[in-house]
Amino acid sequence: MSTNLDQSAQGKGKIVPLLPLRDIIVFPHMVVPLFVGREKSIAALEEAMKSDKDILLVAQKAAKTNDPSPGDIFEVGALGTIVQLLRLPDGTVKVLVEGKGRARIVRYVPRREFFQVEIEPIDERIEMSVELEALMRSVQSTFETYVKLNKHIPPEMLMTVQGIDDPSRLADTIVVHLSSIKLEDRQGILENADPAGRLERLYELMQGEIEVLQVEKRIRNRVKKQMEKTQKEYYLNEQMQAIQRELGEKDEFRGELQELEEKIKAKKGLSEEGADKARRELKKLQMMSPMSAEATVVRNYLEWVTMLPWGERTEERYGIEDAERILEEDHYGLRKIKERILEYLAVQALVKKLKGPILCFVGPPGTGKTSLARSIARATDRKFIRLSLGGVRDEAEIRGHRRTYIGALPGKIIQCLRKVGTGNPVFLLDEVDKMSSDFRGDPASALLEVLDPEQNYMFNDHYLDMDYDLSDVMFITTANILSGIPLPLQDRMEIIELASYTEFEKLNIATRYLVPRQKKDCGLEGVDLEVPEGAIRTIINHYTKEAGVRNLEREISSICRKVARKVVKEGKDQKIVVGAKDVPRYLGVPKFSVGKKEEGEHVGLVNGLAVTSTGGDLLVVEVSVVPGKGKLILTGHLGEVMQESAQAALSYVRSRSKLLGLEDDFYQKVDIHVHFPEGAVPKDGPSAGITACTCMVSALTKASVRQDVAMTGEITLRGRVLPIGGLKEKILAAHRGRVHTVIMPKENRKDIHEIPSRVLKVMRLVLVDHMDEVLREALSDPSVSERFGPSRGLLVYREGRLIQPGADCPPAAPAEPSSPGH
Secondary structure (H helix, E strand, O other): OEEOOOHHHHOOOEEEEEEEEOOOOOOOOOEEEEEEOOHHHHHHHHHHHHOOOEEEEEEEOOOOOOOOOHHHEOOEEEEEEEEEEEEOOOOOEEEEEEEEEEEEEEEEEOOOOOEEEEEEEOOEEOOOOHHHHHHHHHHHHHHHHHHHHOOOOOOHHHHHHHOOOOHHHHHHHHHHOOOOOOHHHHHHHHHOOOHHHHHHHHHHHHHHHHHHHHHHHHHHHHHHHHHHHHHHHHHHHHHHHHHHHHHOOOHHHHHHHHHHHHHHHHOOOOOHHHHHHHHHHHHHHHOOOOOOHHHHHHHHHHHHHHHOOOOOOOOOOOOHHHHHHHHHHHOOOOHHHHHHHHHHHHHHHHHOOOOOOEEEEEOOOOOOHHHHHHHHHHHHOOOEEEEEOOOOOOOHHHHOOOOOOOOOOOOHHHHHHHHHOOOOOEEEEEOHHHOOOEOOEOHHHHHHHHOOOOOHHHEEOOOOOOEEOOOOOEEEEEEOOHHHOOHHHHHOOEEEEOOOOOHHHHHHHHHHHHHHHHHHHOOOOOOEEEOOHHHHHHHHHHOOOOOOOHHHHHHHHHHHHHHHHHHHHHOOOOEEEOOHHHHHHHHOOOOOOOOOOOOOOEOOEEEEEEEEOOEEEEEEEEEEEEEOOOOEEEEOOEOHHHHHHHHHHHHHHHHOOOOOOOOOOHHHOEEEEEEOOOOOOOEOOOOEHHHHHHHHHHHHHOOOEOOOEEEOEEEOOOOEEEOOOOHHHHHHHHHHOOOOEEEEEHHHHHHHHHOOHHHHOOOEEEEEOEHHHHHHHHEOOOHHHHHHOOOOOOEEEEOOEEEOOOOOOOOOOOOOOOOOOO
């Protein structure tokens, strides 16, 4: 089947006038009215009327162009015939044209008055097939759907389209009615000489338009429904108010009152005082108008009273073995806390009624305080609820607001109990040291009643205005520093301090918990990934510096993510070992260094020991003696206590000047500069007293100090060595820095049992009670022993055992080289 132009339009090289069109494309088989106002366009129409009335109708590329050039006009258009031409009074021309076929511009014929072009007709050859027939039916069906969604197309058009059996005419007829498609898409359909291709393109465009129309329809329906719903609700509300005015009460409101009355009766644990108050409030509510503000306040109050867990308890687990197993599964170490929880369970199993203990976990961030509270709840089989007190500064947050306005609410304690739904949960008050106070009151003072086992059985919330029993609740509080908690509040709690994790504890926590957890989180459960102890120690010592294990877990997570990326690229069938040497490849350059002893013996250089928020550290102290006028210069960002300790050390040196071979007025001729390195880090405390003293003596007497010795202890003016804190962390720091002899106060002998046995086996601990014994042990000059005489009260621990008291024991042999902390 073929469609050809008539003979007048068939001749190749026919020259006809050209009418450029704005925002419209004329298709064959289409009769279109046009309004023409441009002079060139009117001249082209007049020229066509003089001849055979044929004119080429071509669209402009840009509608805004008033005087188009040949480059502004498409090359393909429709060859049309002028059916009717009518001149209007305003000088414009209304013309009715009928498209006859497609034509392509061969060249432009020069004419000044109008465009005249030589055209070449475009022939369409159509081969009917089953596929083309199916395509025509699909296009007709899709057009039917489009017409149903688009109200601008008359339904009669469907009958016209259904009766077309010519694919070319079908495409040209439908495209005219797709008013929303772009000009470029219309031009593309006009230029396509293949009817099947035009139908396919038309099918795609209609599908896109149908999706848009369907979305618009859904939006319209939704808006319409919302408007109808709003109007309906308004109408019903007006009706209900009218009925209420007639009847004076509301059936629904009466039903609510009946429901509240039944709830009050069903609360068996509600005290007699509480039940009486609730019944009085209910009776008051029955007398009120349902729409009044006061009725809303009373209704909310009764809902709060009836929804609290009055006397409701969950069954507790009293099995010591199960509880111990759960605590061991969840946390490594923490022996004191675990023992305290097991003691509580044992007493509870015997007594059946025990006032809930008030525990306070104090320790640096990341040491597992919050997770430990969750484990306690799991071990006791109680429900768990957490309330963060950080930044709380209003007393009403704890005790509630008084019912003086509509938005009043109970305090957070009562709100949390309603949320958890039981009267004996494990209640965690997190960050209790970070509360503050202002003109609205002091929340810490409000907690005094909550956390006092002698008072909290009759806790009175301002909103409830009745006593509520909190004695079954197991309160646990957490804090980072004890100084942020007021002393009266401390007195009501059993304080358990969580020290910084040691390297051994971090190693075990990482091996048992962190590595398996991160493998699971990163999808590496089925991958043969091994992170040996050496790699974990490297991460602990060189990539983290913290008291807890949060950053350690982040670094392990970073390694697991990089391994996951490698597994995705290379597959799971491989064994991946991340050794100590491989850690920099995964985590980059080491961020921290471990404190190590100086090599060789030096004058005026002593190994001290300190405790920081991240654990113990080896602290090297330096003293320089220069000519001067007796100044004592202290540098290194020192606190007042540390400065006073250095001054006490100097006073001791002056009192021992004769024994040390110094002139009586030596301090008037020199300046003594004591420096603690890492000046950006604040330092304070008296435990560096004997270290500073030893360093001064070494610098003044030119006697070198043994570098395999570290020391810690407070000094007095008479040279007595007083006890210090953090002994465990300091011994571990010395062990990590390869220092195997530690001089410490004799009164700290009771703390030696806290040190891991594997560390004690390679350490030599020298217990002293006077500075003379420190100098005798630390200075390498043999004449010092002769000056101070024999040791009397010296105690020496070696390999974890006390050697004969007072014996002058040789230093411990250095342990064989190993990784730090091993």
